[in-house]
Structure formats: structure tokens, C-alpha cells
Amino acid sequence: MLHSQIKRDIKQCYENLGNQLDNFIPRRAQNYLVAEIAKTLAGEYHKKNRMLVAEAGTGIGKSLSYLLGGIPFALFNNKKILISTATVALQEQLINKDLPLFNRIFPKEFSFILAKGRQRYCCSHKLELSVAGDNDDQMALWQEKPKKSDLELLTRMKKAYESGKWDGDRDAWPKQIPDRIWQQIVADKHSCHAGLPKHRQCPFAKAREHLDKADVIIANHALLMADIELGGGVILPEPEQTIYVIDEAHHLPQVARDFSSAAASLKGAANWLEKLNQSTAKFAELADYAKAGRFQSALQDNIQHLIPTLRQIATNIDPAHFSDDGIYRFEHGELPQWLEEEAKGCKEASKKALQALGKLHDLISERLKDNEISARLGEPALSEAGFYLQRLENLEKVWALMAQPNNKKGAPLARWIEKSPDRDGDYIIEVSPLEVGYRLDQLLWSRAAGSILVSATLRALNQFTYFCRQAGISESDGVRFLALASPFDYQNNARLVIPALPLEPQADKFTDLLIKVLPEYLEGETASLVLFSSYWQMNKVAESLQATAKKNKWQLLVQGEESRTVLLKKHKENCENKVPSILFGTGSFSEGLDLPGDLLKNLIITKIPFAVPTSPVEEAHAEYIESRGGNPFLQISVPEASKKLIQSAGRLLRKEEDSGRVVLLDRRVISRRYGKALLDSLPPFKRIIEHK
Template sequence: MLSPSVKKDIRSSYENLKSQLQNFIPRKAQNYLVAEIAKTLAGEYSPKRRILVAEAGTGIGKSMAYLMGSISFAVNNNKKVVVSTATVALQEQLIEKDLPLFRRVVPKEFSFVLAKGRQRYCCSQKLAGAADAEGAGQQVLFAEKPKKADIDLINDLYDAYNRGKWDGDRDSWPKTIPDAIWQSIVSDKHTCHSGLSAHRQCPFAKAREHLDKADVIVANHSLLMADLELGGGVILPEPEQALYMIDEAHHLPIVARDFSAASASLVGAASWLEKLNQSASKLANAGDIKRSNRFLDALQSGVQTLIPGLRGVRDMLQAYPLNNDGVYRFPDGELPELLFNEAKTLHTAAKKANQSQAKLHDLVAERLKDGEISTRIADPILAESAFFLQRLENLEKVWALMAQPNSDKGAPLARWIQRCPERESDLIVHVSPLEIGWRLDQLLWSRAAGVCLLSATLRALNSFSYFCRQVGLEENDGTQFLALPSPFNYQENARLVIPAMPCEPQDPKFTQILPEVLLEYLEGEKASLVLFSSYWQMNQIAESIRATAKKNGWHLHIQGESSRTRLLDAHRKCCEKGQPSILFGTGSFSEGLDLPGDQLTNLVITKIPFGVPTSPVEEAHAEYIERRGGNPFLQIAVPEASKKLIQSVGRLLRKEQDSGRVVLLDRRIITKRYGKSLLDSLPPFHRVIEYT
């Protein structure tokens, strides 16, 4: 139950918020969301299943609602709040605006911090090694001899770090640090950790101290999954002590799936394994050869099995017919018996090599910690060892998944090979789960102190069922569900126009007729956004209407011709001057694009955003559903299109006073059987359906 102190703190913060904001508009939906979050976290609905799935439409004030509902409860119950987002823009909004505002209005003090993964920080010891004038560190840390410009940059970084002018965070350096440079100095879990005294003041270690002390941690979905895959509590708080506010939650299934996938090359892996074989003795000697000899033997034995084994698999797979994208996917994820047996052998060898390398690495680290070996000698050896350890861990994961038999229960793994873009003679092996819900349940739902999954688009076709299947939740397992519509007056402020088109998008003539139709719906408009289904079609249409646009004094801004930021800035400037401005974009412009007021009054969607299952994972998922007697179009494509279409039309009204129209040039929304469910899931616009 919610304690009186929590209720009092929430009420006080709400009253203080009203007095802090001049144009504050009380919203029943926001108040209701705050209450439902707090009650769910307190276990009022289910003490064992403190999970809420909430779709909150634009304008409700979602982020302030979950801060208000979770932080007061956390502070009063000795828990941490982890806010996870999908985009940098929302992280910045939370850190720079929402959390500072909420800290001013809440009765009890709390601290907050932005969490970043280890890979965003340099290792101070690696940096010192890379800046070594004698070049000893440079020989190990750089794959090739560094150029003068690279050395100058390293020296600038080293100097700034030592003078306290740079904190070791890649994002805080004023200019872009090239990947090749960054990879030579980046922090890694094998060499840069608090167990080694020289690393206790490394940038990541300092950042971890702030994380451990903070009451609220803002992270992204990738960091969240990285922490959970490591067991939880490694970077972020222990799941059992954390209340997770997962915003932009519709992105979570894809991020989670990608984190459980793995890939590795065959010839490329054999090449670096040869280098490992050559350097293993150096590592064993640094770890005391008497103690390390048996681990060295095991490592070299594993490597000597892997090198010919990987090349043999490459030779075996070269007979498989690759498609135009250089890909061959194994139907139903089933490997031929010979390849499956090879996968088991490679997994055993990779596991053996990985474990042995880890033991040798630990022996050197132990000797360094005990003062038996100097930092100057140990650091380059450990840095090189860490490089191989990370690769061995990935190699073991790939072949463990390749050697995993398909289960009768649940979806199989998707397995495919792909021609290596860097080396024509090489192949990359890929493995990915199709469904990730069971893993999320194992890592998060069954462990967390509380979870709220939030987004403006969680439902598909007015139902949470599709999202539940994606993330492994049940609609009757004690999880709470809440759908709160936007407070905007769609009927009065916006129209949805479906023109009488000569043909539908699947007709080859559709692209030919688009320029003429578009010009009709751009005429007389000051601020337009046109969303296309493909770059190809967008560029075709742009070329067709460019001359007419110039003649009419329209400013045309095409995605890809400049950075997103520059395009939007140019569009906004045109709008401020009252000059007609048109943005052309593809699917990525249908989400996270905020153009309030006069910056967007005319939104044209050329086509219902159906995804075509082109990636091997999507193809495998469709195949799996068909094999079970299902319909992948109705079970995947239509729900996904519903979510994307809702996101697309959501670009129009961003504030309560906004107005305009949406023009959908795809008649299938009224001619096809599935169209009605797509149409009914959209906001309640005033509809104008034209007929010939």
C-alpha cells in the first residue's frame, strides 16, 4: 500500500509544480497516470507483479508523471529509479529540463545522473601508454603505426586529462575523436577496473561512484540491456533495488533482440587467433610460467582447434548459394548435420580458449596487484590480452548459439551467413533469437522491484497484445495496462484527408502519379512534411517537382542532402520568415520530430508504412509464423504498420493549440479488410474521405 508520506510528497510536488509553471494546465490523464504508477510500484494491484504498461498520448506530460510517481516512492522506500530512453533527445530533456524542474518542487531531496556505458570513457593508463614518447604503448595499442595527426590528438587528450580540463568522456571532447584513436584508449572491463590500484581513479571508475550515490539514473535501452546481460547491478543498480521507468518502450524489443544476437567472421577470426597464439607465451610468462603453464597449454590447444576448424567451415559454406545481398539463411534455423557437429566442436574449443585466456589474464593482474610486476610491464600486456579476451568471449557466444539445438517450445534461432564486405573470401556467421520475451522475463520482469513501460505508441490496432508478445508479458499475469488518450481536440483542430487516388501504392504507376498529386496538396501550404516509404521514391519525386517548387518560391528540404539538424533548422527559419517550406523524409522522420505550431500544418503520408521482411531475422520470423499456421502479414506487418502510422500522424499536433491536416495517399486504408482496424486505431481526426 502507498504510505501516507508518499501520498503527501506526491501531492506537495504537484501543488509546487503548479505554482512554478506560469502556463500550467492541470490534466486529469496526467494525475491518473501518476496515481497508477505509484499504486503499481507500491504493490496495490499485485505484490509480486509490480509492472505497468501505459500508453500516454502526446500532451499528457508523461515524463513528469513518471518522475512524480516513482521518485517520491523510491526516496521513501530506499530504492533507486532507473529511467531508460531510446533517444539522446529525451535523455537531454530529462537531464537538462525535467529533472532539474522536478527537484525544485519535490519535498525530499534527491540526486540524479546520466549513465553511460564503459565504452564512452577512456582508460587513463591506456591513454598514458598511447602518449608514451618512446612508443612502447603505441606498438600494442594501435593496429597500425599511428600518423602524426593521431599522435598529436593523443597528446592533446593526455595533456587535457592531466590538467583536469577533460574528464575522459568521449562526448565531452569538443571535436570528434576518430574510432581508430578511441579504440586504442577506450576503457574495457578486463584491464580498467577498481581491482587494480592504478585504475581506481580512471574516468569510468569516477563515473561509477556518481552512479552508486545517485537516487535517479538516466540511461538508454542499450546500456540497460548491457547491464542486464552482465547479470544486473554491474553498471546500473541491482534490479531488485531498482524501479525502472522505461520510456519510448516500443523500441525495447528490437534493442533486446540485438543484444542477444551475435556474429563473427571465419577467416578474420582465424587471423587474429594466429596473433593470439604468437603472443600467448608473453602473457603466460608475465603471469609466472610455473602457475600459468597448464592454462597456456589449454589456450594453445583450443586455438589450434579453432584456426583450421573456422577455415574448414568457410570452405564448407562457400558451396551455399548467397542471394543478391550476399546472404544465405538456413531455413527454420536448422543447420545441416555436418555443420552442426562442427559448431559443437568450435564451441568447445572457443570456450576452452576463452576460459584459459581469462585465467592467464587474471594471473598477470594478480601479480600487478601484489607488486610482483611493474605497471610499465603489465599494462601493455594486459591491454593486448583484453583485446583478445573480448573477441574470444564473442566467438564463444556465436558458436554456443550455433551449436544450440532448436527446441520444440518457442521460436527457433535465426541463423545465416553473409559475405564479408572487407574480405571477399571471408564469411560472417550470424545468430539471432526471433522472440525475446522469455529473456526479458528472466533478466528483468521477474527480478525488478518495479517496472513502468511507457510510450505514446504501445498499442497496435487498439490492443496491447502485440507488444505483450514482443516483450514476454501476459495480459492476465498481474501486469497492469493503461491507455490514456491525448488531451488534444483532434475533431476540431485537425482533418484526416484520404483523396480519391487513381491507383494504390502497389501499382507500378503510383510513383508516376505522385508528383502531380503532391503538388496539389502542397499548393498554398506554408509548412509541410511529406513522408515516403523509401529513399528511392523520395528522391525520384524530389527531382520531379524541384523545378516547380523553385518557380513557386517553395523551399524544398530533402532528407540525406544535409544533416537532420541542419535540415530542420533551415525549415524552421523559413517558417519564421513566412516562406513556404517543405520537408521530404522517410520512416525515421515519422518519430521524434517535433515541429509545433506554424512549423507544421500540412502532413502528407504517401503510403501506409508496411515493412517488408527483408532482413534474415524478419524473414525467419515470418517463416516460423507460417509454419505454425499463422499469417505473418496480419500478425506482424499490420500491427507494426499500425504503430508506425500512429507515430507518423503524431507529427502534426504537438501542442494543444496546434492545427492542420493529414493527407494519406493510400486508399488501402478504406479498400482493404485490414484497413478499418488501421483507421480506427488513429486519433479521432475529422475524416474527409473523397470518392470519384
């Protein structure tokens, strides 16, 4: 049961909120969501599986709901709250707006912090070494010889860090730091860790101290996955002591899949392994030959197995197997026997090489700690060894996945080879799981003190089934599901128009039809957004409509011609100056684009956003479903299109007083059997279906 003290704290917050915000109107849906979050965390629905999956439409106030329902419970029960988001924009909103507001209305003290991965921080000692003059060991780590301007920038950064004007966070530096420079000073887990005296005050170590003390932590999905893949509690708090709030939860399965994937080149890897081979004697000398001799031998033996093997694999690959886009995918994830054998050998060799280099790294680290070798010699060697350890970890992951036998029960791994776009004649070996739900369940849901998953679009075709399958969530086992409709008055404020067009999007002449009919739906409109399914089609239509736009004094703003920020700024200025403004965009403009009030009155969706399974992972997933007698179009394409269509339509109304229309130029919602389900999953707009 929910403790009476927690109930009092939540009630007090609500009263204070009314005093803090002008025009605050309590919303029934928001109140209900707060109560359900608190009750779920208290174990009222299931003692062990304290999980809520909530789709909450635009305008409900999701972030304030989970702060109100989660923080009082977490503090009372001495738990941490981790809020994970998919976008930087939501992180900034939470850190700069929502949490400071909640801090003012909550009757108790609490602290919050933004968590970032190690790679967002510099290593202060690496920074010091990078400007220490002609240090050959340090210079050897540069991929190319540094320019004078690179060294000048590093000197400015060092001075700013030492004077306290910069905290070592890449995002806090006033200008963008080029990748080639950042790679020289970035913190890494092998050479920059608090066990070494010179690194105890490094930026990441300081950030971790603050993180350990904070009550509420904001992270992104990638950092969350990085932590749980390491076992949990390594970067972020222990899962058993943490209540996870996953906002923008519909992105989590894809992030999880990306984290479980791996890729490495063949010839490129052989080249850096040769450089590593040349450094092994130096590592062994610094580690003390008496202790390190056997590790040096093991490292060299395994490198000398890997280098010719990787080059031979590249030679053995038959170019005839590649598609026009340079991809050779193995059907059902099954490798030819020769490659299966080579994969097993590469797996063992990369694993043993990684272990041997790890031992050399540890011995150097111990000698450095005990002052048996100077920091001038030891630190660059640790940094260099750390660089190769990371590469070997990735190489070992790739070949371990390539050599892994296909699971008889679950989906196989997608395995493919891609021609390298950068290196002539090189290939990239790539592996990805098709389904990652079991990993999320095993590493996260089954261990968490509580889990709250929220998004404006979690359902597909009005059901949670598709998302649950992707995210490894059981639809039974006491999981609480909520679908809360937006408070907006869709019937009176918005209409959905489906014109009587003679062609459907798969027709050859559909692009020509768009060029002909779009002006009719742009005429007389002040603020329009037109969403296309492809860049090619968008650019062709834009080019053809330039003369019409000029004649009508429309400002046509096309995605890709300038940055998103610049385009939106120009669109806003046009609208303020009463100049008809039209934005053309593709799929990325259908999510996260906020154009409230007069900034959007006319939304045109040119076609249902069906994704064609073109990536090797999508093709392999479709192949797997077919092999089990399923229909990939109905099981993957239609649910995905439903989600994307809802997101696209969600661009129109952003606030309660907003109004306008959605024009859908795709008759398949009327003509096809799956169309009704797509149509019924959209918000309850007033429908105007034109008949031919």
C-alpha cells in the first residue's frame, strides 16, 4: 500500500503547483497518471513486478506526472530515480524547467544531475600530456600529424581547465571540438580511472562523485544501455536500488538493438593490429619482462594468427554475392562453412589477445601506482594500451557473435558483410540481433526496483502488443497498462481530410500527381508542413513548385537546404510577418517538431509512412517471420506505419487552443483492409473523406 506520508507529499505538491503557475488547470488524466505511477511503485498491482507502461497523449503533462508520482515515493523508500530520454531537447527541458519547478513545489530537499558517458569528458592528464612538447609516445597516438592550430586549441583548453573556467565536459566548451582532437584527450575506462593517483581528480571522476550523491539522475537511452550491458551499477546506480522512468520509451528497443550489434573491418583491423604488434615489446618492458614475458608472447602469437586470417577472409569473399548497394547478407544468419571455421578461430585469437593485453595494461598500472616507473613513461603507454584494448574488445565482440551458433528457439542473428566506403577493397563484418526484448528483461526489467515507461506513441493499431514484444515486456505478470487520450478537442479544433485522388502512392505517376495537387491544398494557408516519404520525392516536388511558390509569394523551406534550426527560425519569422510559409520535410520532421499556435495550421502527409525493409537487419527480420509462417508486412510494416502516422499527425495540435487540418494524400486508409485499423488508431479528428 502507498504510505500516507507519500500521499501527503503528493497532495502538498499539487497545492503548491497551483500557487506557482499562473493559469494552472488540474487535468483529470494527469491526476490519474500520477496516482497510477505511485500505486504501481508501491506494489499495489504486483508486489514484485512494479511496472507501468503508459501512452499519454500530447498535452497531458507526462514529465510532471512522473516527477509527482515518482520522486516522493523514491525519497521515502531511499531509492534513486533515473529518468532516461531519447532526445537532448527533453533532457534540457527536464534539467532547465521541469525539475527546478518541482524543486520549488516539493516540501523536501532533493538533488538532481545530468549524467553523461565517459566519452563526453576529457582526461585532464591526457590533456596535460597532449601539450607537453615533443613526447614521441603521445605523438604516436595521433592518427595524423597534429596541426599547429590543433595544439593551440589544446593549450587553451588546458589553461581553461586549470583555471576552473572549464570543467572538462565536451558539451560545455563554447565551440565544437573536432573529433580528431577530442580522441586525443577523451577519458577512457582503461587509462583514465580513479585507481591511478593522477586521475582521481579527472573530470569524469568528479562527475561520478556528484552522480553518486544525486537523488534524481537524467540520462539518455544510450548511456542506460551502456550501463546495463556492463552489468548495471557501473556508470549509473545499481538497478535494484533504482526506479527507472523511461520517457520517449518507443525509442528504447532500437537503442538496445544498436548496443547489442557490432562491426569491424578486415584489412583495417589487420593494419592496427600490426601497429599493436610493434608496441608489445615496449608494453612488456614497462610491465617488467619477468612478470610480463608470457603475456607478451600470448599477445604476439594471437596477433600473428589474426593478421593473415583477416586478410585471407577478405581475399576469399566472392564479390558476386554482393547486392548493388554493396551488401552481402547471409540468409537466416547462416555462414558458409569456411567462414564459420574462420570465425571460431578469430573469436579465440581476439579473446586471448584481449586478455593478454589486459594483463600487460594491469601490470603497467600497478608499477605506475607503486612508483616503479615514471608517469612520463607509464601514462602514455597506458593511454596507448587503452586505445588498443577498446579496439580488441570490439573485435572480440564481432567474432564472438559471428561464431555464435543460431538459437533453435529464438530469432537468429543478422549477419552481413559490407564493402567499406572509405578503404579500397576492404570489407566490414557486421552482426546484429533481430530481437532484443529478452536482453532488456534479463538486464533491466527483472532487476529494477520499479519501471515507468511513458511516451505519446507506444501503441500500434490501438494495442501495446507490438511494443511489448520489442521491449521484452510481458502483457500479463502484473504489468499495468494505460492509454490516456490527449485533452485536446480534436472534433472541434481539427479535421482530417482524405481527398479523392485518382492514384495511390505506389503508382509510377504519383510524384507527378503530387506536383499537380499540392498547390490546391497550400492555397490560402498561412503555415504548412508537408511530410514526404523520401528525399528524392521531396526534392523533385520542391523543384517543380518553385515557380508556383514565387508567383503566390509563398516561402518554401526545404529540409536539407539549411540546418533544421535555421529553417524553423525562418518559418517562425515568416509566420510572425504574415508571409505564407511552407516547410517540406521527411520522416525526421514527423517527430519532435514543435510548431504550436499559428506556426502550423495545415499539415499534409503525402503517404502512409511504410518503411521498405532495406537494411540487412530489417530484411533478416522479415525473412525470420516468413520462415515461421508469419506475414512480415502485417506483423512489422503495418504496426510501424501506424506508430509513425500517429507521430506525423501529432505535429498539428501542440496546445489546447491550437486548430487546423491534416490532409492525408494516401487513399489506402480507405481502399485496403489494413486501412481501417490505421485510421482508427489516429486521434479522433473530424473526418472528411472525399469520394471519387
